Amino acid sequence: MASKILCIIDGATDEKFRISKVLKPMLKGYFKTTPWGFETESNTCIINLLGIEDVPKNSRAWFEAKGSGINLSDNDLVMRTSMVNVEDGVISSLSNRSDEINIPGYYSLGSYKGIMVLKDRAGELNDIISYPVHMHMGERLPENLGISQPLKGDDVYLIPWSPSVKPKITELNINGYAVTGIPLVKGIASAIGMKHSERKDFTGDTDTNLSAKIDMTMEMADKVDFVLLHINGTDEAGHRTSEKEKTEFRDKVIKMVNDKLMSSEHQVVVTSDHGT
Structure with a gap:
């Protein structure tokens, strides 16, 4: 049967990396990925691309927590955190040491x-001003940020951002499945009534098993009405400010999309959500 496939290549709307430059010639158009009044980021853009009009604010970390299997109570306040290395007061890079905390x-x-x-601090949501550190790489770390330095003796900082509370979101009335490796998309999928993949080799980075993700997408497209294929490696390479890595991974993705998805009988839309 012919199904609908939405392929979102995360973090690839930048001028240098636009997927329209390397996709097969086809009907092209533009999506407004960020609703009026919202900041541009993955949570908002993905929900909007799914056609859900009532995009919930202050929800990203909640979806990521649920997609990670973390038990939450309705009155909990949830925040995403990022670990960064700081050199001479400047945010120099991301630190892959979150497991040590x-x-x-x-x-x-x-x-x-x-x-x-x-726990039980959802009522404090409006009292919090956060600092999405990935948008401030190479800048000086504000002195009054109120963050912690959990690894003593090292210039590694844990920075919380995206304060979130339990969101209200409309379920999609569709038999759908999400092929993804990141907790955010898993959490969104579950909240709107879609099942999702659970594979360790779907890493959400450039080392993901891309071929297996494409194959699973094709397999599920024969079983359900709608498949969301989310590919996150371009976004992570962007956060690492690695232009070479991002370009190479994007081109690898596009080749597989062109060779397998675009030649199938299914209705396929390939897009991105934002730039990184």
């Missing part, structure tokens, strides 16, 4: 990522 309420998501759960 031992703080109550902290859950490592691997690499530089983590989740902080503040």
Whole structure:
């Protein structure tokens, strides 16, 4: 049967990396990925691309926590965290040491990522001003940020951002499946009534098993009405400010998409959510 496939290549709307430059000639158009009044980031853009009009604000970390299997109560306040290296007061790079942190309420998501759960503090949401550190690489770390330095003796900082509370979101009335490796998309998929993949080799980075993701997408497209294929490696390479890595991975993705998805009988839309 012919199904609909939405392939989102995360973090590839930048002028240098636009996927339209390397896709097969086909009907092209533009999506407004960020609704009016929202900041441009993956959570908002992906939900919007799925056609959900009531995009919930202050929800990203909640979805990531749920997609990681973390138990939450309705009144919890949840924050994403990023670990960074700081040299001479400047944020120099991301630190892949999140597994070393031992703080109550902290859950490592691997690499530089983590989740902080503040029990029964959802009412404090509006009191928090956060600092999405990936948007400030190479800048000086603000002195009044109120962050912790959990690994004593090292210039490694744990920075919380994206304060979130339990969101309200409309379920999609569709038999759908998400092929993804990241907790954010898993959490979104579950919240809108879609099942999702659970494979360790779907890493959410440039070392993901890309061929297996494409194959699973094709397999599920024969079983369900809609498949969301989310590919995150371009975004992670962008966060590492590695232009070469991002370009090479993007081209690898596009080749597989062109060779397998675009030649199938299914209705395929290939797009990106934002730039990184």
